[in-house]
Amino acid sequence: MGDEVIEIGARLATESARYAAMGWMRGTSGNLSEVLSRDPLRLVVTASGGDKGELTEHDAVVVDEHGIAVDGGKPSAEAGLHARIASVSGAGAVVHVHALAPVLAAERWPDGVVLRDLEMLKGFGRAAHDDVVTIPVIGNGQDMTVLGDAFERGFRADTPALLVARHGVYVWGEDLLEARHRLECLEWLLRFATATSMNVVEGSA
Amino acid sequence: MGDEVIEIGARLATESARYAAMGWMRGTSGNLSEVLSRDPLRLVVTASGGDKGELTEHDAVVVDEHGIAVDGGKPSAEAGLHARIASVSGAGAVVHVHALAPVLAAERWPDGVVLRDLEMLKGFGRAAHDDVVTIPVIGNGQDMTVLGDAFERGFRADTPALLVARHGVYVWGEDLLEARHRLECLEWLLRFATATSMNVVEGSA
Amino acid sequence: MGDEVIEIGARLATESARYAAMGWMRGTSGNLSEVLSRDPLRLVVTASGGDKGELTEHDAVVVDEHGIAVDGGKPSAEAGLHARIASVSGAGAVVHVHALAPVLAAERWPDGVVLRDLEMLKGFGRAAHDDVVTIPVIGNGQDMTVLGDAFERGFRADTPALLVARHGVYVWGEDLLEARHRLECLEWLLRFATATSMNVVEGSA
Amino acid sequence: MGDEVIEIGARLATESARYAAMGWMRGTSGNLSEVLSRDPLRLVVTASGGDKGELTEHDAVVVDEHGIAVDGGKPSAEAGLHARIASVSGAGAVVHVHALAPVLAAERWPDGVVLRDLEMLKGFGRAAHDDVVTIPVIGNGQDMTVLGDAFERGFRADTPALLVARHGVYVWGEDLLEARHRLECLEWLLRFATATSMNVVEGSA
Numbered sequence: 001m002g003d004e005v006i007e008i009g010a011r012l013a014t015e016s017a018r019y020a021a022m023g024w025m026r027g028t029s030g031n032l033s034e035v036l037s038r039d040p041l042r043l044v045v046t047a048s049g050g051d052k053g054e055l056t057e058h059d060a061v062v063v064d065e066h067g068i069a070v071d072g073g074k075p076s077a078e079a080g081l082h083a084r085i086a087s088v089s090g091a092g093a094v095v096h097v098h099a100l101a102p103v104l105a106a107e108r109w110p111d112g113v114v115l116r117d118l119e120m121l122k123g124f125g126r127a128a129h130d131d132v133v134t135i136p137v138i139g140n141g142q143d144m145t146v147l148g149d150a151f152e153r154g155f156r157a158d159t160p161a162l163l164v165a166r167h168g169v170y171v172w173g174e175d176l177l178e179a180r181h182r183l184e185c186l187e188w189l190l191r192f193a194t195a196t197s198m199n200v201v202e203g204s205a
Numbered sequence: 206m207g208d209e210v211i212e213i214g215a216r217l218a219t220e221s222a223r224y225a226a227m228g229w230m231r232g233t234s235g236n237l238s239e240v241l242s243r244d245p246l247r248l249v250v251t252a253s254g255g256d257k258g259e260l261t262e263h264d265a266v267v268v269d270e271h272g273i274a275v276d277g278g279k280p281s282a283e284a285g286l287h288a289r290i291a292s293v294s295g296a297g298a299v300v301h302v303h304a305l306a307p308v309l310a311a312e313r314w315p316d317g318v319v320l321r322d323l324e325m326l327k328g329f330g331r332a333a334h335d336d337v338v339t340i341p342v343i344g345n346g347q348d349m350t351v352l353g354d355a356f357e358r359g360f361r362a363d364t365p366a367l368l369v370a371r372h373g374v375y376v377w378g379e380d381l382l383e384a385r386h387r388l389e390c391l392e393w394l395l396r397f398a399t400a401t402s403m404n405v406v407e408g409s410a
Numbered sequence: 411m412g413d414e415v416i417e418i419g420a421r422l423a424t425e426s427a428r429y430a431a432m433g434w435m436r437g438t439s440g441n442l443s444e445v446l447s448r449d450p451l452r453l454v455v456t457a458s459g460g461d462k463g464e465l466t467e468h469d470a471v472v473v474d475e476h477g478i479a480v481d482g483g484k485p486s487a488e489a490g491l492h493a494r495i496a497s498v499s500g501a502g503a504v505v506h507v508h509a510l511a512p513v514l515a516a517e518r519w520p521d522g523v524v525l526r527d528l529e530m531l532k533g534f535g536r537a538a539h540d541d542v543v544t545i546p547v548i549g550n551g552q553d554m555t556v557l558g559d560a561f562e563r564g565f566r567a568d569t570p571a572l573l574v575a576r577h578g579v580y581v582w583g584e585d586l587l588e589a590r591h592r593l594e595c596l597e598w599l600l601r602f603a604t605a606t607s608m609n610v611v612e613g614s615a
Numbered sequence: 616m617g618d619e620v621i622e623i624g625a626r627l628a629t630e631s632a633r634y635a636a637m638g639w640m641r642g643t644s645g646n647l648s649e650v651l652s653r654d655p656l657r658l659v660v661t662a663s664g665g666d667k668g669e670l671t672e673h674d675a676v677v678v679d680e681h682g683i684a685v686d687g688g689k690p691s692a693e694a695g696l697h698a699r700i701a702s703v704s705g706a707g708a709v710v711h712v713h714a715l716a717p718v719l720a721a722e723r724w725p726d727g728v729v730l731r732d733l734e735m736l737k738g739f740g741r742a743a744h745d746d747v748v749t750i751p752v753i754g755n756g757q758d759m760t761v762l763g764d765a766f767e768r769g770f771r772a773d774t775p776a777l778l779v780a781r782h783g784v785y786v787w788g789e790d791l792l793e794a795r796h797r798l799e800c801l802e803w804l805l806r807f808a809t810a811t812s813m814n815v816v817e818g819s820a
Binding site: 595597 | 641643666713715718722755757779781782783
């Protein structure tokens with residue numbers, strides 16, 4: 001692997017260990033990616049099957065716009081959805097974790113989770129007031145083209161997240177740090193929404 | 206920045222990392238301040254936009270009594286409320302975090318959270334018995350003058366905390382350590398109040 | 411202070427930091443003690459007012475059987491109850507923390523929390539089957555003689571714990587390690603009991 | 616002890632400390648094992664009575680197919696069930712912890728916990744769709760032959776876990792790492808199942 005891929009792999013490993021310590025990448029679940037080049041689209045994605053708390057800078061794979069490894073290695077099956085998200089949204093980094101609150105929220109509101117009038121929305125890139133934010137929910141599946149199509153149908157440039165029912169959450173941003181901040185804020189918002197056990201639009205001030 | 210500002214910045218960074226590790230400053234949320242001088246009022250406030258687990262001693266800004274930066278740098282928008290609280294209460298340090306329990310409590314009791322007959326009230330600076338403590342709740346907003354006015358209307362010298370609905374909590378004290386202890390005790394009390402799902406006055410012994 | 415007192419102080423500081431990291435000694439709450447001598451009864455108790463995550467070996471005070479400091483220093487007000495428990499039970503160490511589950515359980519079952527047919531009871535020093543364990547609950551108060559009398563009325567040699575309503579939990583054992591293990595198991599049992607939201611005797615198999 | 620036993624003991628100690636830090640081995644609860652040889656069957660099991668966060672490589676005991684120590688030392692009483700599981704399933708490692716979610720799930724669904732249509736099932740070794748997974752639940756007891764018989768009656772080669780009601784969970788795999796990943800995924804699944812408070816088959820999409 002080239003130096004840049006290894007540098008990115010190191011960032012992905014560090015970030016994965018951080019999420020693993022938070023309990024958001026239990027087992028070998030979840031995967032993170034960074035865009036390596038735009039034309040042609042290439043992403044560096046965490047390798048499949050490893051403990052996400054113990055990755056090294058070498059546990060990363062370069063994939064193309066379909067999520068296919070371009071230089072060997074075994075990417076996660078979900079690399080295809082990472083690539084689709086990066087392509088459609090223009091994001092520089094995509095994170096996918098299995099935090100519990102997003103999956104509980106998707107179960108509670110299968111047609112989309114509506115959030116508004118909450119300060120934490122600013123950390124997600126939206127407004128704290130009078131801005132109705134709907135986090136799209138798609139059904140789970142193993143065919144990344146099907147999931148990607150469902151993602152694209154619900155995509156809005158101002159909503160950098162996707163819930164996959166009975167599975168987990170994708171969040172993206174310019175880089176891993178922006179994606180982290182948006183994910184952390186979204187997870188907080190979804191804990192709030194499920195803890196108050198009502199659609200927050202109905203209960204909003 | 207002067208040496209004292211950098212010393213304060215180091216304390217703010219250490220304290221921020223502590224709260225971030227507790228999950229109370231997710232994303233870039235929350236901000237901490239210490240009073241630098243009283244006349245004129247000057248506060249050192251954490252800079253805006255950084256990951257609160259990764260601040261350095263240089264990620265701090267000196268603001269005036271309106272929360273306006275006096276020597277460049279970008280303070281949090283909420284610096285104005287920090288300054289107002291320090292001015293009205295005489296506190297030496299103000300902490301503002303996005304722990305979940307305070308926001309859930311504010312949602313449950315929008316007219317104020319009543320606490321009494323709980324030992325942890327001593328750690329908040331009040332009595333463990335026969336002392337009705339009402340934590341004021343104000344509506345959220347982006348105009349710190351409006352929030353400051355609402356704070357001041359509900360201010361009582363013996364109640365060093367403010368809940369901002371659908372947003373977070375402010376707690377203050379003589380220094381960062383006293384503010385921390387009061388915040389930790391208040392957060393515990395609000396978890397107790399929401400977990401017992403009833404206004405604790407009604408349920409008190 | 412003598413060498414032995416400092417050695418005990420070091421153990422109390424280490425153990426306090428452990429509980430503080432678990433969130434069971436928020437603010438400056440809780441206190442730990444070890445028996446220094448039996449005749450006359452002397453205990454080493456954590457000093458009052460400090461952050462329980464930041465104690466040193468010097469933050470400890472020697473108290474007599476009434477919890478009064480014998481060589482200066484400021485013990486916690488609760489030292490008197492530590493001494494009473496050590497005297498009545500013969501324990502070598504007493505730990506008092508403000509974990510949430512014990513306080514929620516005391517609120518739910520103010521006449522005592524009944525536990526039985528749970529494996530974790532073995533770690534509390536009781537049997538896993540057909541052994542009805544009642545954790546006594548006493549009302550809160552600031553007069554340690556009153557609390558000590560209430561404790562003594564409910565004391566049973568086979569039940570090394572006491573819940574103080576709207577306050578916290580005391581657990582004791584031969585040494586700090588045994589007290590820790592009993593406390594950790596009891597806290598688990600009380601989380602189970604409150605999570606299943608029923609008195610576990612009624613729901614037992 | 617031979618070098619291999621000490622090497623295994625070191626792995627068991629490291630893994631135990633990891634689970635203890637997660638709160639899944641409170642007090643001295645739980646135990647881990649690795650198969651040392653198949654013919655005759657010998658396992659290395661964590662020694663009984665120690666704090667699971669503080670084991671060393673010497674805190675391990677070699678037991679036979681009945682869980683009896685073959686070279687002195689005091690194994691956990693549960694070593695017999697470890698041996699039975701390793702014998703019947705062919706697993707190379709067995710982990711037994713007292714996480715709360717499995718015990719709550721066993722209480723809620725005493726005839727077995729049914730899981731399906733959840734992505735995390737892949738991390739447990741099953742399919743994410745249209746694969747009905749039933750985690751068997753057996754009653755608690757102190758006679759490992761009785762528990763072993765109950766385990767064997769419900770055993771299926773494709774379901775590497777066992778819930779013991781009012782007690783804890785056993786999970787196994789080829790090695791400690793596979794067992795860990797399966798345990799972490801199962802614990803997530805059981806938190807999801809109990810949080811949604813319904814049998815997930817009924818509520819599945």
